[in-house]
Amino acid sequence: MLLSGKIAIVTGATRGIGFAIAKLFIEHGAQVFVNGRDEKHVLAAIDRLKGEHDQVQPIIFDISDDNAVKTAFQTFYKSSKKLDILVNNAGILDDALIGMVTRDQIEKTFATNTFSSLYMSQYAARLMARNKFGSIINMSSIIATTGNSGQAVYSGSKAALIGITKSLAKEVAHLNIRVNAIAPGFIDTDMAHSIPAKLFQERMDSIKMKRIGQPKEVAGTALFLASELSSYVTGQVIGVDGGMLI
Amino acid sequence: MSNKKMITCFVEALGISEEDVVNTLEYNSIPQWDSVAHMQLIAALEEAFDIMLDTDDIIDMSSVAKARQILQKYDIGF
Numbered sequence: 001m002l003l004s005g006k007i008a009i010v011t012g013a014t015r016g017i018g019f020a021i022a023k024l025f026i027e028h029g030a031q032v033f034v035n036g037r038d039e040k041h042v043l044a045a046i047d048r049l050k051g052e053h054d055q056v057q058p059i060i061f062d063i064s065d066d067n068a069v070k071t072a073f074q075t076f077y078k079s080s081k082k083l084d085i086l087v088n089n090a091g092i093l094d095d096a097l098i099g100m101v102t103r104d105q106i107e108k109t110f111a112t113n114t115f116s117s118l119y120m121s122q123y124a125a126r127l128m129a130r131n132k133f134g135s136i137i138n139m140s141s142i143i144a145t146t147g148n149s150g151q152a153v154y155s156g157s158k159a160a161l162i163g164i165t166k167s168l169a170k171e172v173a174h175l176n177i178r179v180n181a182i183a184p185g186f187i188d189t190d191m192a193h194s195i196p197a198k199l200f201q202e203r204m205d206s207i208k209m210k211r212i213g214q215p216k217e218v219a220g221t222a223l224f225l226a227s228e229l230s231s232y233v234t235g236q237v238i239g240v241d242g243g244m245l246i
Numbered sequence: 247m248s249n250k251k252m253i254t255c256f257v258e259a260l261g262i263s264e265e266d267v268v269n270t271l272e273y274n275s276i277p278q279w280d281s282v283a284h285m286q287l288i289a290a291l292e293e294a295f296d297i298m299l300d301t302d303d304i305i306d307m308s309s310v311a312k313a314r315q316i317l318q319k320y321d322i323g324f
Contacts, residue, residue, distance in 0.1 A: 070300055070301065073298060074298050074300075077298040122301055123298070123301075126285075126288070126289065126292070126298070127298075129285075129289055130289060130292070130293060
């Protein structure tokens with residue numbers, strides 16, 4: 001039990017990597033607030049996560065809306081008073097060749113993948129500072145550093161997260177708040193299966209371990225970064241990609 | 247009571263004396279009230295009054311008078 005007594009918020013936790021992180025955190029004793037913007041999906045995720053545990057609660061709001069983030073944190077503060085772990089996981093992928101990228105695509109992708117991390121971290125860091133303890137984990141991507149055709153917007157939004165991670169890590173280290181990022185490779189999620197078959201195979205061929213990653217393998221790294229196992233680790237970007245990028 | 251509590255927050259966060267905490271004291275007008283101290287002041291006020299301030303209010307808190315005005319928005323009486 002690496003997270004006994006800890007309180008965590010995991011964004012985009014209704015499925016995929018976020019769900020796996022919430023599940024693992026609960027198994028390790030954390031009280032987890034499951035975020036999503038769709039009430040039905042959040043409640044369904046909570047039903048699946050509950051089992052014998054009662055330390056899972058919904059926190060429903062759109063992370064890309066700064067006003068919604070503010071209201072959510074003010075409500076969260078009234079009931080919980082402290083926050084130990086924030087996982088900025090929620091993200092969207094909307095591929096398009098550069099000549100066909102719309103302003104709407106750019107704004108939505110950056111609002112969800114990048115700006116939300118800033119809004120969330122603003123409030124989270126203040127709560128964590130009170131207890132001189134906290135871990136913020138940003139979900140970047142292998143594409144942030146390698147780039148990919150048709151993913152200029154997505155890769156830009158995820159690359160920005162690396163800069164945010166490193167800057168924030170420097171800013172709040174003296175408060176014993178650690179900020180790290182995870183850069184997953186090709187992970188077995190709905191997002192991975194949404195790409196064309198040819199591209200899917202190309203990605204598979206580039207993985208040195210010759211298999212797709214599982215969400216729980218990313219969750220394991222999140223657990224490491226959230227727990228005291230990584231008490232002297234901050235400002236890092238940890239790849240979880242089966243050797244895709246070596 | 248609230249005024250005394252607010253002044254204590256300024257004294258402790260900025261490292262200044264009680265006499266220096268006057269309505270006209272402004273952010274960045276003295277070396278002690280820089281951005282780092284401002285965030286320490288915010289933390290002190292939030293803890294003292296058991297509130298969570300809106301980011302816009304943190305940015306707007308440009309003087310002692312303004313701080314009092316903002317705290318009143320959070321149902322803190324002076």
